[in-house]
Amino acid sequence: MFGKGSKLYSILNYRCPKCHEGKMFKNPNPYEISDLTKMHDSCEVCGESFLREPGFYFGAAYVSYALTVALWVAVLVALLCFDWWGLIEFSFFENPLTFFISGLATLVIGLPILYRLSRSIWINFFVKYDPHAKESAQAGTAKEQPQA
Known part of the structure; x- marks a missing residue:
């Protein structure tokens, strides 16, 4: 399910959606802010x-929006669970600032991952996996090289 050949593998590992081998981003660390947006051509x-x-x-902005909404819902559910377990005292209508600060902190920490994840998801909508892409590319470059 998560192995090479599945869309999820390509999305979560930021790999080329066609061959699942090449890296999409130049720097694998999303928290290196200067290289956050740098992708291979x-x-x-x-x-x-x-x-x-x-x-x-x-179009990845729409994916990013959906991921951000899911993140805020996850923060709300986590706060409600912590309240239910007795770890904190939380009620959405009585403590909206707690929800806002927790959500904002989680968003700031997760933003580099959400950015890259949304781009990876977006390109995977449009590119199909080809298990023979590497061989096809090598055969294509061999044809282009002049014979000596």
């Missing part, structure tokens, strides 16, 4: 372009 293994068209990743 294409896959170094199969040659699949990550920059499919100008403005392609604007």
Whole structure:
């Protein structure tokens, strides 16, 4: 289910959606803020372009929005569980500042991961996995090289 060949593998490991081998981002650490947005132009293994068209990743904003809403809901559920277990005293209508601060802190900490995850999900909507992509790319480059 999470192995090579599944969309989830490509999404969670930030790998090329076509060959599942090449890395999408230049720096694997999302918390290196200076390199957060730097992606390879294409896959170094199969040659699949990550920059499919100008403005392609604007659609990732919708994915990012959905992930952010899910994160806020998870924070609310966590706070309600902590209240139920007696670890904290929380009620959404009585302590909205607790919810806001907890959600904001979680969002700031998780933002680099959400950014990359939304881009990875977005490109995986449009590119299908090809188990022979690496061989096809190597055969294509062999044909392009002139014979001596």
